[in-house]
Amino acid sequence: GQSLEQPSEVTAVEGAIVQINCTYQTSGFYGLSWYQQHDGGAPTFLSYNALDGLEETGRFSSFLSRSDSYGYLLLQELQMKDSASYFCAVRASRGSQGNLIFGKGTKLSVKP
Amino acid sequence: DVKVTQSSRYLVKRTGEKVFLECVQDMDHENMFWYRQDPGLGLRLIYFSYDVKMKEKGDIPEGYSVSREKKERFSLILESASTNQTSMYLCASSLQLANYGYTFGSGTRLTVV
Numbered sequence: 715g716q717s718l719e720q721p722s723e724v725t726a727v728e729g730a731i732v733q734i735n736c737t738y739q740t741s742g743f744y745g746l747s748w749y750q751q752h753d754g755g756a757p758t759f760l761s762y763n764a765l766d767g768l769e770e771t772g773r774f775s776s777f778l779s780r781s782d783s784y785g786y787l788l789l790q791e792l793q794m795k796d797s798a799s800y801f802c803a804v805r806a807s808r809g810s811q812g813n814l815i816f817g818k819g820t821k822l823s824v825k826p
Numbered sequence: 827d828v829k830v831t832q833s834s835r836y837l838v839k840r841t842g843e844k845v846f847l848e849c850v851q852d853m854d855h856e857n858m859f860w861y862r863q864d865p866g867l868g869l870r871l872i873y874f875s876y877d878v879k880m881k882e883k884g885d886i887p888e889g890y891s892v893s894r895e896k897k898e899r900f901s902l903i904l905e906s907a908s909t910n911q912t913s914m915y916l917c918a919s920s921l922q923l924a925n926y927g928y929t930f931g932s933g934t935r936l937t938v939v
Contacts, residue, residue: 757916757918757928757930759929760927801868801869813859815871816869818866818868
C-alpha cells in the first residue's frame with residue numbers, strides 16, 4: 715500500500731522554530747508537497763520539492779531526502795497565525811494525470 | 827484572484843436522495859479533483875479528471891460518480907446518499923505540471939440524515 719506518516723499534533727511557542735516530519739512509502743515518487751489548512755478553511759499550497767535539499771520561502775522551508783523517503787517542513791519565527799494543520803503530499807505517478815496522496819495532517823498549535 | 831468555487835458551503839440531505847455537488851474553477855486548469863476530509867483520516871481522493879469528459883477513480887469511489895462536460899466544471903454525484911457519506915467535500919484543480927500546487931475550494935460540509 716501507499717502511506718505517508720506525519721505526527722498528529724505539535725505544540726510550540728510564539729517565536730520558536732518547529733519541524734514537521736513526513737515519511738512516505740509509495741509505489742513511485744515524483745515530488746513532495748506541503749499544504750496548510752486553517753480550521754474551517756481550504757488547504758493552501760506551501761511548497762514543492764522534487765530534488766533533494768532545502769527549499770526556502772520566507773519563514774517556511776521544506777526539505778527532501780529521497781534516499782530516506784523523508785521530508786520535513788520547517789517553520790521559523792512562529793506566529794499565532796501559523797496555528798493550523800499541515801499536510802504533506804506525494805505525487806506517486808509520472809505524467810500529467812498523476813494525483814497527490816496526502817498524509818493525515820499535523821495539527822500545529824502555537825502558544826503565546 | 828484565481829478561484830475554485832463550490833456551490834454550497836453547507837448541505838443537509840436525506841438518506842437515499844441523489845445529491846449533486848458542483849465545483850467551478852476560473853484558472854483554465856486541466857486537472858480537477860474531488861476529495862473528502864474526515865477527522866483523523868486526512869484527505870482521501872474520490873475521483874479526478876484530467877480532461878473534459880475524462881474521469882479516473884480515486885481511492886474511495888464507491889457510492890459516487892462524477893461528470894465533467896466542460897473544462898471549468900466538475901460535479902460530484904452521490905447516487906443514493908447514506909449517513910456514512912456525511913463529510914467535508916473538497917474540490918481542487920491544478921495545471922498538468924508536477925510542481926504546480928493544487929488550488930482548493932472552500933469545501934461543502936454535507937450532512938446526510
